[in-house]
Amino acid sequence: MLSTKRLLVVGNGGFSGGINWLDMAAGPHHGMAALSTDTGHNSTTTETSWAKQRAEKKELWGWQAMHGSVSLGKAIVRRYYEQPDDEKLWTYYSGCSTGGRQGLRELQKFPDSFDGALIGAPAWWTARLNPFLMQVGLYNLPAEEANPYHIPQEKFVLLADEVTRQCDEVDGVKDGIVSSPEKCEFDLGTLVCSEFETKLSECLTVEQAQTVSKVYQGWVSQDGELLYPGLTLGSEDQWWILMGGTEPSPFGLGYIRDFLLDDDGKEFDWAGLSTIGRDIVDKAQRLDPGRPSATQYDISNFKDRGGKVILYHGLTDGLVPEKGSSWYYNKTLDAFGGDLDGVRDFIRYFQIPGMGHCFSTSNCRPNAPWNIGAAFQPGVLGRDTWSVPGFENAEHDALMALIAWVEEGQAVDQLIATTWKKPTDPNSGVLKQRPICPWPEKAVYDGVGDVNEAGSWECAMGEVELVPELRRRVESGKRGWVPRG
Numbered sequence: 001m002l003s004t005k006r007l008l009v010v011g012n013g014g015f016s017g018g019i020n021w022l023d024m025a026a027g028p029h030h031g032m033a034a035l036s037t038d039t040g041h042n043s044t045t046t047e048t049s050w051a052k053q054r055a056e057k058k059e060l061w062g063w064q065a066m067h068g069s070v071s072l073g074k075a076i077v078r079r080y081y082e083q084p085d086d087e088k089l090w091t092y093y094s095g096c097s098t099g100g101r102q103g104l105r106e107l108q109k110f111p112d113s114f115d116g117a118l119i120g121a122p123a124w125w126t127a128r129l130n131p132f133l134m135q136v137g138l139y140n141l142p143a144e145e146a147n148p149y150h151i152p153q154e155k156f157v158l159l160a161d162e163v164t165r166q167c168d169e170v171d172g173v174k175d176g177i178v179s180s181p182e183k184c185e186f187d188l189g190t191l192v193c194s195e196f197e198t199k200l201s202e203c204l205t206v207e208q209a210q211t212v213s214k215v216y217q218g219w220v221s222q223d224g225e226l227l228y229p230g231l232t233l234g235s236e237d238q239w240w241i242l243m244g245g246t247e248p249s250p251f252g253l254g255y256i257r258d259f260l261l262d263d264d265g266k267e268f269d270w271a272g273l274s275t276i277g278r279d280i281v282d283k284a285q286r287l288d289p290g291r292p293s294a295t296q297y298d299i300s301n302f303k304d305r306g307g308k309v310i311l312y313h314g315l316t317d318g319l320v321p322e323k324g325s326s327w328y329y330n331k332t333l334d335a336f337g338g339d340l341d342g343v344r345d346f347i348r349y350f351q352i353p354g355m356g357h358c359f360s361t362s363n364c365r366p367n368a369p370w371n372i373g374a375a376f377q378p379g380v381l382g383r384d385t386w387s388v389p390g391f392e393n394a395e396h397d398a399l400m401a402l403i404a405w406v407e408e409g410q411a412v413d414q415l416i417a418t419t420w421k422k423p424t425d426p427n428s429g430v431l432k433q434r435p436i437c438p439w440p441e442k443a444v445y446d447g448v449g450d451v452n453e454a455g456s457w458e459c460a461m462g463e464v465e466l467v468p469e470l471r472r473r474v475e476s477g478k479r480g481w482v483p484r485g
């Protein structure tokens with residue numbers, strides 16, 4: 001039977017070039033055709049040499065391959081399934097990390113491309129985020145004992161334990177999950193070695209504590225401009241990604257070397273660098289090589305066509321800062337005059353407490369509900385899984401919820417995240433389920449039920465936390481702010 005009226009487009013990860021077969025699998029299971037692009041090259045997630053002095057490859061990775069594939073893909077699907085031109089072909093997008101960026105980039109510039117987009121942990125501002133990822137690495141380099149500022153990887157656990165100890169209960173429930181890191185006034189001083197400390201492996205030196213502060217604080221220019229927000233309290237279990245090596249991560253170093261400075265004709269000497277200079281920040285901003293940055297916050301054209309976005313981000317993401325998604329959402333609010341209810345009509349932001357970058361949860365802490373059937377998530381459960389195994393419905397699967405929102409007008413008031421006794425093995429049995437809520441709502445425990453069951457929680461309006469940039473403008477009267485409901 002030839003009949004499909006839906007197309008699922010999936011994204012990629014990092015700098016990878018290749019077809020994302022694992023995420024495409026969700027499409028046919030939902031009765032949809034599915035599409036993925038190789039973004040114009042063939043490489044792993046962390047490789048960037050393919051981009052060096054290849055402007056056309058950068059454009060393909062930045063936006064062109066996605067846009068061309070979506071346009072052509074729609075035509076092919078219509079022809080293959082013999083769909084009349086006047087019949088709607090519902091088109092959905094699902095991607096995380098670079099995939100999140102690709103989706104935002106496409107719907108900002110080409111509002112006709114998608115009817116709904118599921119956007120995870122988006123690396124949306126390539127020109128700013130990627131240099132920052134390098135800067136985070138530089139904070140902890142060189143990785144030598146003689147460098148007092150260097151934190152050896154084994155101390156990240158120490159830090160994560162202390163954050164959990166101080167911040168867990170701030171959200172109202174002591175369950176090992178830091179659900180409201182923004183409310184925690186974390187005191188790093190408790191970890192600093194005293195003068196008489198004998199076990200230096202169990203404390204931080206004053207210099208190491210300074211490194212930690214910089215990572216949380218984020219990147220601020222000399223004149224006080226927020227260049228990119230830092231990593232969230234609770235993300236320490238993933239700090240090894242950006243700070244565990246002997247050189248900056250390829251997400252930052254590769255970007256600067258092969259995307260940004262490729263015309264310099266000499267090898268970029270990062271080792272002589274402790275801070276990324278304003279010249280690099282400005283150059284990235286000016287050139288945005290390949291034009292991948294998704295910084296057009298006014299998406300009225302997409303909204304006016306009935307388009308919907310579910311944005312989500314793991315609160316313990318140690319690679320792409322969660323605060324960057326809050327920032328993006330704030331910037332969207334700003335572009336729409338601070339009308340929170342109006343913005344929530346077409347884009348909703350869900351934080352997922354305890355989830356790392358795109359998927360899973362730290363296995364050295366109490367396992368947090370994380371799976372909503374989103375990009376990369378079925379893939380880490382196995383090659384034959386799709387959706388949320390055992391819960392293939394719109395209450396648990398964010399893509400199905402998105403379809404119901406777009407096609408039936410059922411706004412997504414909550415999603416129930418799931419985890420298993422072994423976090424990535426559904427056969428081990430469900431361990432916990434809990435709602436995640438559209439910002440600024442938070443999941444609130446009813447105080448009596450089983451904390452591991454979703455029914456014991458409900459979404460309730462929390463405090464509206466603005467990024468400093470927007471807060472300043474609201475306070476100075478330059479921007480209205482209308483939180484209703």
Ligand SMILES: [Ca+2]
Nearest residue numbers: 168173175177
């Ligand atoms: Ca907690």
